[in-house]
Amino acid sequence: LGTSQRVRHFLPIYPLLLIGVTALVIKLFASVHKLPILRTTIIFVILFQLSGQGIFSINYMKALYSNESRDLFLARNVPGYAYANWINNNLEDSHHILVSRRQLIYLIERPVFYGHPADEARIDISSSADSSKRFAEQLRNQNITHILTDNILDPDRENNSGIGMWRNLIRDGCGRLIATIKANIFRSRTFSTIKSTTEQSGILLLHPQKCKW
Numbered sequence: 001l002g003t004s005q006r007v008r009h010f011l012p013i014y015p016l017l018l019i020g021v022t023a024l025v026i027k028l029f030a031s032v033h034k035l036p037i038l039r040t041t042i043i044f045v046i047l048f049q050l051s052g053q054g055i056f057s058i059n060y061m062k063a064l065y066s067n068e069s070r071d072l073f074l075a076r077n078v079p080g081y082a083y084a085n086w087i088n089n090n091l092e093d094s095h096h097i098l099v100s101r102r103q104l105i106y107l108i109e110r111p112v113f114y115g116h117p118a119d120e121a122r123i124d125i126s127s128s129a130d131s132s133k134r135f136a137e138q139l140r141n142q143n144i145t146h147i148l149t150d151n152i153l154d155p156d157r158e159n160n161s162g163i164g165m166w167r168n169l170i171r172d173g174c175g176r177l178i179a180t181i182k183a184n185i186f187r188s189r190t191f192s193t194i195k196s197t198t199e200q201s202g203i204l205l206l207h208p209q210k211c212k213w
Contacts, residue, residue, distance in 0.1 A: 025038065026038065055190060056190050058190075059076070059077070059190060071085060074107065075184065078103055078104070078107065079101075079103060079183070079184070079185045079186055079187075080101055080103070080104060080183045080184075080185060080199075080201075081104070081107065081183065081184075082181055082182065082183035082184070083101070083104060083148055083181055083183055083201060084104045084107040084108045086179065086181050086203070087108050087109075087110055087148070087203070088107075088108060088109045088110065090179070090203075091110045091146065092110070093110060093111065094145075095110055095111065095145045095146055096110075096111040096112075096113060096142070096143050096144050096145050096146070097110060097111070097112055097113070097144070097145070097146040097147065097148060097203075098112075098113050098115050098123060098139065098142075098144045098146070098147045098148065099112050099113070099114060099115065099148045100114070100115045100116070100117070100125060100148070100150070100163045101148070102114065102116075104148075113142055113144060115163065117162055117163070122138060122141070122142055123135075123138045123139060123142060123144070124138060125162045125163045125165070126162060127161055127162050128161065129161060129162060129165065130160060130161040130165065130168075131165075132165055132168030132169055132171070132172050132174070133172075133211075135165045135168070135169070136169060136172075136174050136206075136208050136211060139206060139208070140208050144206060145205070145206055146203055146204060146205055146206065147163075147166050147169075147175070147203070147204040147206065148201060148202075148203060148204075149163070149166050149177075149201050149202040149203075149204055150162075150163045150164055150166075150201060151199040151200065151201055152180060152199075152200045152201060152202055153199055153200045166202075166204050169204065169206070169211075170204070172211050172212045173210050173211055173212045174206060174207065174208050174210065174211040175204045175205055175206040175207060175208075176204070176205055176207075177202045177203065177204055177205075178203050178204070178205045179202060179203040180200055180201070180202045180203075181200065181201060181202070181203070182198055182199070182200045183198070183199060183200070183201070184196050184197075184198060185197050185198070185199050
């Protein structure tokens with residue numbers, strides 16, 4: 001059925017299906033006199049789900065019963081939180097930053113423009129976009145003053161399309177890096193210490209009036 005983002009749209013239907021399937025299964029097992037097997041299976045499923053929920057909750061119980069600060073908690077649970085923290089501490093309300101990482105836009109306390117490679121056209125950062133002049137014009141139209149770049153340490157760091165067009169802006173004199181920030185990246189909050197890696201992104205300050213063209 002696809003990713004969880006699509007499956008969740010079926011949530012209103014699941015209870016109705018569950019009621020029907022449960023009634024059917026009970027009737028089926030009763031007819032063959034195997035209700036004890038059904039009860040054992042249900043108990044096993046409940047215990048299995050509770051075990052999974054318990055493992056998932058350890059992370060939050062640790063924060064609840066310790067003196068962990070909000071920043072430390074977010075650093076452990078939000079990939080790239082160091083970027084949001086730097087932006088909040090170093091930029092001002094008069095600034096407007098382009099960010100392409102969805103999980104950060106809820107934590108950044110400065111004006112943010114969320115750039116999406118597929119669903120946003122006002123600032124085109126799709127994989128086929130590679131015109132620095134058009135990119136600069138779109139940034140200017142949205143009053144963008146800064147860009148949170150992609151991973152500078154990425155093996156494909158010479159990519160100049162999409163969000164990577166910031167490299168073209170530096171080349172054309174339209175901006176300069178004012179900071180590079182290291183952040184922890186992980187795919188699982190529950191096992192973040194096991195699957196954690198480090199990446200580095202930059203903050204690009206734009207000055208379009210200095211563009212070579």
